[in-house]
Structure formats: structure tokens, C-alpha cells
Amino acid sequence: MLNYRAPHQAVHFLSENFSRRPEEVQVLDVACGSGLVARLMAELGFKHFVGVDGSQGMLDQATKTGLYKELKLALLGTEPLPAQPGVFDLVMIVGALRDGFVPVSVVRELCLAAAPGGYVCMSRNGLESESGNQYKVSLEAELQLMEEEGLWSHVTTKEIDQYMIDVYNCDHVQKDKYVHGTMYLYRKSLL
Numbered sequence: 001m002l003n004y005r006a007p008h009q010a011v012h013f014l015s016e017n018f019s020r021r022p023e024e025v026q027v028l029d030v031a032c033g034s035g036l037v038a039r040l041m042a043e044l045g046f047k048h049f050v051g052v053d054g055s056q057g058m059l060d061q062a063t064k065t066g067l068y069k070e071l072k073l074a075l076l077g078t079e080p081l082p083a084q085p086g087v088f089d090l091v092m093i094v095g096a097l098r099d100g101f102v103p104v105s106v107v108r109e110l111c112l113a114a115a116p117g118g119y120v121c122m123s124r125n126g127l128e129s130e131s132g133n134q135y136k137v138s139l140e141a142e143l144q145l146m147e148e149e150g151l152w153s154h155v156t157t158k159e160i161d162q163y164m165i166d167v168y169n170c171d172h173v174q175k176d177k178y179v180h181g182t183m184y185l186y187r188k189s190l191l
């Protein structure tokens with residue numbers, strides 16, 4: 001109903017910017033939900049997934065995909081990310097970096113989970129509200145600060161249209177009103 005395109009767009013963005021052999025890549029899918037991101041990545045040849053989500057119901061759905069080696073329950077921001085540090089070649093987070101979901105502070109934990117030289121791919125929607133804008137400002141300040149601290153380097157950012165229908169601002173007449181999204185790719189430092 002929402003024409004939720006974020007997983008497709010994020011995986012397409014990844015495929016344009018990530019050239020490692022997919023079958024060898026250890027993926028941490030944070031806020032994995034029902035497993036849509038892993039399903040699309042599996043079509044590209046990715047095989048090794050660990051998933052984390054704050055909802056047991058979502059993890060039950062993700063289990064049904066049969067794609068995850070492990071699925072862990074954690075409410076991020078209040079509980080630490082349950083992932084071994086420095087292990088994952090690729091950390092994905094799609095559709096959960098927003099106010100009321102995963103707080104900006106968790107981005108450091110995503111970086112910690114990545115292996116040296118590994119990648120962190122983040123996709124968020126741009127709700128046109130004060131809190132949505134504030135979240136984006138805080139997120140981008142944190143991303144930049146982490147780069148200045150030498151934790152990772154920026155690879156690329158892409159702004160996208162048609163992330164999903166803006167259910168908060170769309171009325172029956174204007175069903176084609178979409179919110180924008182932004183995708184970020186960072187590479188963790190080798191040290």
C-alpha cells in the first residue's frame with residue numbers, strides 16, 4: 001500500500017558501489033524487519049546473513065525466509081547492538097534511521113560491527129517534518145564527526161525520489177506524493 005521501495009533502492013545503490021564477491025561477504029542486516037533486504041541481496045548472490053530487529057514478530061517473519069544464519073532481538077538505542085565487533089564485511093540498515101526508531105547514536109555501533117575495510121550502507125527516508133529534518137541534520141553531523149575521528153571514510157551518498165508514499169501528508173486526491181530518501185555508503189578504516 002505504501003509502495004515501499006527502500007529495500008530495492010538500497011540494494012540497487014549497493015550493487016552500484018560495492019564490488020566484492022557476494023558469496024564471500026558476511027552481512028549484518030540491522031533492523032532487518034521481515035527480511036526484504038536479505039531477499040533482494042540473495043538474488044545478487046549474497047549468502048551469509050545475520051539479522052537484528054527490535055520486534056519478535058518481525059524476526060519471526062525473517063526466520064521464514066530461511067536466509068539468516070542468526071536472528072537476534074534487540075531494541076537498539078536502549079540495548080547494545082548484539083554483534084561481534086570487527087567481523088562483518090557489510091552492515092546494512094534500511095528504513096529504520098528515523099525519529100522514534102533507531103537513534104543516531106547507534107551509527108557508531110554499526111561501524112564497530114564492521115570489519116576493518118568493511119562497509120556500512122545506510123538508507124533513510126526524508127520525512128518532511130521538523131523532527132525528520134532534525135534527525136537528518138544530527139545523523140549527517142555524526143557521520144561527518146566519525147569521519148573526522150578517522151573511524152571511516154565516506155564512499156558515496158545518493159538522494160532518491162519515491163522512497164515510499166508519504167502517508168502522513170497524502171490525501172485521497174494526491175496518492176502519488178512520495179517522501180525522499182538518502183542512502184549513504186561508508187568504508188571503515190583499516191586500523
Ligand SMILES: C[S@@+](CC[C@H](N)C(=O)[O-])C[C@H]1O[C@@H](n2cnc3c(N)ncnc32)[C@H](O)[C@@H]1O
Nearest residue numbers: 031032033036053054055075076094095096101
Ligand atoms: C520500515 S522497517 C524496515 C525493515 C527492513 N530493513 C526493510 O527495509 O524491509 C523498520 C524496522 O526497524 C525496526 N526497528 C525500529 N526501531 C528499532 C530499534 N530501536 N531497534 C531495533 N529495531 C528497530 C522495526 O521493528 C522494523 O522491523
